[in-house]
Amino acid sequence: MANDLSAAEAWTAQQRFIGVITPSGNTVVERITLGILRDLPAVSAHFSRTPVFGSSDPSPDRYAHEGPLAAATLLAHMKPDVIVWNGSKGATIGFAHDAALAEAISAATGIAATTSILGLKTVLAARGITRIGVVTPYADAGQQATLDCLAHEGYDCIAEAHAEPGDKLSDNLSYASVPLPRIAEMMRKVGAAKPQAIVSLCTNFPAAALAAPIEAELGIPVIDSTALGVWAALNAIDADMRSAVPRWGSLFGSMA
Structure with a gap:
């Protein structure tokens, strides 16, 4: 080991x-x-x-x-x-x-x-995934731009979760401060729609740390940026x- x-x-x-x-x-x-x-x-x-x-x-x-x-x-x-x-x-x-x-x-x-x-494009294509749930720390405008882009790329975003005013995220650096329980809550929200995969986007967002336990809990692949x-x-x-x-x-x- x-x-x-x-x-x-x-x-x-x-x-x-x-x-x-x-x-x-x-x-x-x-x-x-x-x-x-x-x-x-x-x-x-x-x-x-x-x-x-x-x-x-x-x-x-x-x-x-x-x-x-x-x-x-x-x-x-x-x-x-x-x-x-x-x-x-x-x-x-x-x-x-x-x-x-x-x-x-x-x-x-x-x-x-x-x-x-x-890598995201390659993984989704290799695994035949088109219906996704999207989780990010972005505010409304950033999230909508992301959803629009993903739709243009051919993905059906059937559920999404993003930052709310109570998360108090003001800039790129603050995205790293989102607590893991809050990220898990967001993943469970989109998981309820039964997407083929939960995709978490933003590389200053620590969602990768939750991939294995959320997969075990929901039975849905978690693909983090x-x-x-x-x-x-x-x-x-x-x-x-x-x-x-x-x-x-x-x-x-x-x-x-």
């Missing part, structure tokens, strides 16, 4: 490297990534940041490529097997923006690249992820 390795054994085991780009105002991506990789001792994660913070987005309808490309260039210095953008904006502005960003990163670095949202960033990177390098299933849910049960 990964947790039984000595320090020397854990160091020696890490033979595959993934480079992770995370939003600068994010406190969730690194923690979830390292938590998942505890069960995959052969894989080591290395992080770089790009400016995403505060309550407003200076480029709401696109990615400002300069930041991610600068972060990717730094990651390329340690020659990872893959670089992943672990952000969820593509689920609001359109999946094609993520495909273009991954292509730009790969062109700039010569390293394979992917994203959390490209932060965990998807890790999944997408691991899938790109053909890593066996199955040891992560007990703690992190059925997402890691297969590759695509």
Whole structure:
């Protein structure tokens, strides 16, 4: 087991490297990534940041490529097997923006690249999932933009739950402060509609920590955007992820 390795054994085991780009105002991506990789001792994660913070987005309808490309260039210095953008904006502005960003990163670095949202597209297609329940920490406008985007991408969002005034979420950083019992409540709400999967979006939202227990409780797969960033990177390098299933849910049960 990964947790039984000595320090020397854990160091020696890490033979595959993934480079992770995370939003600068994010406190969730690194923690979830390292938590998942505890069960995959052969894989080591290395992080770089790009400016995403505060309550407003200076480029709401696109990615400002300069930041991610600068972060990717730094990651390329340690020659990872893959670089992943672990952000969820593509689920609001359109999946094609993520495909273009991954292509730009790969062109700039010569390293394979992917994203959390490209992982979402791949997983849903591989598992034949089109009817989803959507959970986010967004306010009304952000949630509606996300639902509209997902509908445009071909998904039937049959139930949703998002931030309410009582949650007191004011900016990107605050999304990480949503208590796990509140997230579980939101998942149960959309689960009552019996979607094929519950999709939690926002990579500064700690919903991934609840995937396994909520799946056990509701019998519905939970597909979280932060965990998807890790999944997408691991899938790109053909890593066996199955040891992560007990703690992190059925997402890691297969590759695509």
